[in-house]
Amino acid sequence: MNQSGLPWRRGMRSLVWPVAALALLLAFNAATMPGFFAIEARDGRVYGVLVDILNHGSRTALVALGMTLVIATGGVDLSVGAVAAMAGAVTATLLVQAQVPWPVAIAGAVALGMCCGVWNGVCVSVFRLQPIVATLVLMVAGRGVAQLITGGSIITFESGPIAAIGNGSFLGLPVPVTMMVVAAVALQVLVRRTALGLCVQCVGDNATAARLAGVPDRAVMLFVYGVCGVLAATAGIIECSYIKAADANNAGSLLELDAILAVVIGGTSLTGGRFSFAGTIIGAMLMQTMTKTLYMHDVSAEIAPAPKALVVILVCLLHAPRVREWVSGLWRPRGGSA
Amino acid sequence: MTKTTRRVVVCVAASLLMLVGGCEKKAAEGAKAEGSAAAKKVRVAFSQIGAESDWRKANTESIKAEAAARGYELIFSDAQQKQENQIKALRSFVAQGVDVIAFSPVVETGWEPVLKEIKAAGIPVVLTDRAVEVSTPDLFVTFIGADFVEEGRRAAAWLGNATGGKAVVAELQGTPGSAPAIDRKKGFEEGIKAFPEIRIIKSQSGEFTRAKGREVMESFLKSPEGKQITALYAHNDDMALGAIQAIEEAGLKPGVDIKIVSIDAVKAAFEAMVAGKLNCTVECSPLLGPALFDAVDAIKAGKGVERRIVTEAAVFDQTTAASVIGSRKY
Structure with a gap:
C-alpha cells in the first residue's frame, strides 16, 4: 500500500471520482433542464429540485452511514430494508392503534432497530455466522414481521409531530437532511476522535490479527451492527412519516442494495478496512440525483435502470486500482510512469 | 463459551424447534378434523396469492364468506407470494381429491405441468383475479376477474x-x-x-x-x-x-x-x-366470492361456464363517495 500522506489525505483522493461524477451530472442538468437549480423559500422552507434530492437522498444516506461501518469491518447488513419496514410499522401501530404519545412510538421503533442490529452483531461475532447469511435471516423474516405488526394493511395517520419528521423543516432545510448531517457529524467525531475508527478498520483488515493485538472485536461488531440497525430504523420512521402511512409491504424495499451501492460508490471497499462517511453521502446523493434526472427527462421506466447502471459501473470501475493507475498514467509525462 | 452454556443453548434451540413443529402438526390435525366433519359437502379448494394488501384481504374474506353462505366446504391455502408454495398447495388439493380447485396465480407462467396433473385427476380449475399463460386452453374452465x-x-x-x-x-x-x-x-x-x-x-x-x-x-x-x-x-x-x-x-x-x-x-x-x-x-372489485361460487354451482350442475367472466368495474366520484364509504369493507 502507498504509505505517503496521512490517512485522511488518502481518503480525500478516493472521493475524487464520485464527486466528479456528481458534478458532471449536475452540470448536465444545469445545461438541459431550466429551473433545476432554482430554489425558493415557501412557508419558511426551501423548495426546489436540489432540496428534493437532498431530502430523498438523506434516507438512503442515513442507512448507508451505518452500512459503511458494517462494511468497514468486512461485513454487510442485508436486513436494513426489513428493519426500516418494521420500524415504520411499529411507529404507526403504536401511534394509531395503541394511541401512545409520539416520543414513545419513536423510541419503540428505534429500540426495535437497535435490537435487530445487536442480534445481527451477535450472530456475526458470537455465533461466527457469515454476515451475509446472518443478516439474510432478518431480511427475509423482518418484512413478514412488519406485515404481522400492521395486520397486513396500510396504517395511515394525520399530521402531527410524527408527520413533521418527514415533512417539516429545521432551519429552512427538510428535517431528514438535518438528521443526516447530525448523524454524519456525530459518527465522524466518534470514529475519528476516539480509537473506535481504528478498531473498526483493524477488524475489517484482519479480524484475527486485530483480536490477537487486543482489539475487542466482538464489542466492535456489536457496536457497528447496532448503529446500522438504529439508522435503518430512523430511515424507516422518516419514510413512514413522509407518506403519513406505514406501508409494510413496500417501505424500505431494496434499501439494502441502495445503501451498499452508496457505500461502494463512496470508495469504501467491500473487503473491509478503510472507510469514508463523506464518500458514502456523496454516493447516496449521486444515486438520488441520477434517479431525479431520469424522472425530469421523461426517461421511461422500462429503460431507466440502464443509464443508472452505467454511471454506477463507471464510478466503481474508477475505484479499481488498475483502472485508476491507467487513468492517472494518461496525465503523467511519458517515460516517467511508476 | 463454557460447555454448560453451550448445552443450555442447544437445549433451548431444540425445544423451540419442537414447539414450532408441534404447532404445525396441530394446525394440520385441525384441518383434517374439519374435513371429516363435513364429508358430504362439496369441497372447493382455493389457493390465494397471499395477504399483501387490503384488497387481497377483502378478496379472501369474500371467498370465505360466500363458501360458508352457500354451504360449501372451503379448503384455503395461502401461498405467501411464492409460486412453489402455490404449486405444492395445488398438488395437495389433487391428493385430497377435492371437487373444484380455484386459485389466483402469483405469476402468469409455469403452470402447465401442475394444471395437466389436475386435469388428469379430472378436477375442474377456476382462475380468479389473474390469468395464466398456457398452450392448451382446456387446462382451466374459466377465468373470473376484472378487465x-x-x-x-x-x-x-x-x-x-x-x-x-x-x-x-x-x-x-x-x-x-x-x-x-x-x-x-x-x-x-x-x-x-x-x-x-x-x-x-x-x-x-x-x-x-x-x-x-x-x-x-x-x-x-x-x-x-x-x-x-x-x-x-x-x-x-x-x-x-x-x-x-x-x-x-x-x-x-x-x-x-x-x-x-x-x-x-x-x-x-x-x-x-x-x-x-x-x-x-x-x-x-375484490369481492369475487359470489362470481366464483356461481361458476362452481354451474360446474357442479353440469352447465356450461363462459371462458371469461368479467367482474363489474364501478366508477365512484365525489358525489357518491360519502354515501358509499360506510359500506366499504376494505
Missing part, C-alpha cells in the same frame, strides 16, 4: 367528461412490466382518443407505492412543463394518495387545481374523495 384495460378506459371516460374534454395529464404507472400497469395504460390511452384535447405529457412509474407516487409527482411538478399539468391519472389509489401530498406541498389544491383519477377504490381513496382531494376512483 384492467376496461378500468383504464373508464378512468379516461370519467376524466374526459369531468374536464369537458380538455386536460393536460400526468400519469403514474404501476410496476413496469406488470399486467395491470400495461393494461391500465393501454386502456387509458384508448379512452382518451375520444377527447383530442386530452394529452399525456408526463408518464413515469410510481411502482404502485405511496412513497414513489409522491416522489415522482414532485418531479413532475418541478419539471419545466410541470405548471401545465391539470390532471393526474394513477394506476392505483396508493400512488394517487402519495401524489396528493406532493401537490399540496407545491402549494396547489389536489382535486381542484389538478383533477385526480385512480383505480382500485380502496377505503383510503374514499376518505380522500370525501375530503375533496381525490376526484374519482375506478373499482376493480
Whole structure:
C-alpha cells in the first residue's frame, strides 16, 4: 500500500471520482433542464429540485452511514430494508392503534432497530455466522414481521409531530437532511476522535490479527451492527412519516442494495478496512440525483435502470486500482510512469 | 463459551424447534378434523396469492364468506407470494381429491405441468383475479376477474367528461412490466382518443407505492412543463394518495387545481374523495366470492361456464363517495 500522506489525505483522493461524477451530472442538468437549480423559500422552507434530492437522498444516506461501518469491518447488513419496514410499522401501530404519545412510538421503533442490529452483531461475532447469511435471516423474516405488526394493511395517520419528521423543516432545510448531517457529524467525531475508527478498520483488515493485538472485536461488531440497525430504523420512521402511512409491504424495499451501492460508490471497499462517511453521502446523493434526472427527462421506466447502471459501473470501475493507475498514467509525462 | 452454556443453548434451540413443529402438526390435525366433519359437502379448494394488501384481504374474506353462505366446504391455502408454495398447495388439493380447485396465480407462467396433473385427476380449475399463460386452453374452465384495460378506459371516460374534454395529464404507472400497469395504460390511452384535447405529457412509474407516487409527482411538478399539468391519472389509489401530498406541498389544491383519477377504490381513496382531494376512483372489485361460487354451482350442475367472466368495474366520484364509504369493507 502507498504509505505517503496521512490517512485522511488518502481518503480525500478516493472521493475524487464520485464527486466528479456528481458534478458532471449536475452540470448536465444545469445545461438541459431550466429551473433545476432554482430554489425558493415557501412557508419558511426551501423548495426546489436540489432540496428534493437532498431530502430523498438523506434516507438512503442515513442507512448507508451505518452500512459503511458494517462494511468497514468486512461485513454487510442485508436486513436494513426489513428493519426500516418494521420500524415504520411499529411507529404507526403504536401511534394509531395503541394511541401512545409520539416520543414513545419513536423510541419503540428505534429500540426495535437497535435490537435487530445487536442480534445481527451477535450472530456475526458470537455465533461466527457469515454476515451475509446472518443478516439474510432478518431480511427475509423482518418484512413478514412488519406485515404481522400492521395486520397486513396500510396504517395511515394525520399530521402531527410524527408527520413533521418527514415533512417539516429545521432551519429552512427538510428535517431528514438535518438528521443526516447530525448523524454524519456525530459518527465522524466518534470514529475519528476516539480509537473506535481504528478498531473498526483493524477488524475489517484482519479480524484475527486485530483480536490477537487486543482489539475487542466482538464489542466492535456489536457496536457497528447496532448503529446500522438504529439508522435503518430512523430511515424507516422518516419514510413512514413522509407518506403519513406505514406501508409494510413496500417501505424500505431494496434499501439494502441502495445503501451498499452508496457505500461502494463512496470508495469504501467491500473487503473491509478503510472507510469514508463523506464518500458514502456523496454516493447516496449521486444515486438520488441520477434517479431525479431520469424522472425530469421523461426517461421511461422500462429503460431507466440502464443509464443508472452505467454511471454506477463507471464510478466503481474508477475505484479499481488498475483502472485508476491507467487513468492517472494518461496525465503523467511519458517515460516517467511508476 | 463454557460447555454448560453451550448445552443450555442447544437445549433451548431444540425445544423451540419442537414447539414450532408441534404447532404445525396441530394446525394440520385441525384441518383434517374439519374435513371429516363435513364429508358430504362439496369441497372447493382455493389457493390465494397471499395477504399483501387490503384488497387481497377483502378478496379472501369474500371467498370465505360466500363458501360458508352457500354451504360449501372451503379448503384455503395461502401461498405467501411464492409460486412453489402455490404449486405444492395445488398438488395437495389433487391428493385430497377435492371437487373444484380455484386459485389466483402469483405469476402468469409455469403452470402447465401442475394444471395437466389436475386435469388428469379430472378436477375442474377456476382462475380468479389473474390469468395464466398456457398452450392448451382446456387446462382451466374459466377465468373470473376484472378487465384492467376496461378500468383504464373508464378512468379516461370519467376524466374526459369531468374536464369537458380538455386536460393536460400526468400519469403514474404501476410496476413496469406488470399486467395491470400495461393494461391500465393501454386502456387509458384508448379512452382518451375520444377527447383530442386530452394529452399525456408526463408518464413515469410510481411502482404502485405511496412513497414513489409522491416522489415522482414532485418531479413532475418541478419539471419545466410541470405548471401545465391539470390532471393526474394513477394506476392505483396508493400512488394517487402519495401524489396528493406532493401537490399540496407545491402549494396547489389536489382535486381542484389538478383533477385526480385512480383505480382500485380502496377505503383510503374514499376518505380522500370525501375530503375533496381525490376526484374519482375506478373499482376493480375484490369481492369475487359470489362470481366464483356461481361458476362452481354451474360446474357442479353440469352447465356450461363462459371462458371469461368479467367482474363489474364501478366508477365512484365525489358525489357518491360519502354515501358509499360506510359500506366499504376494505
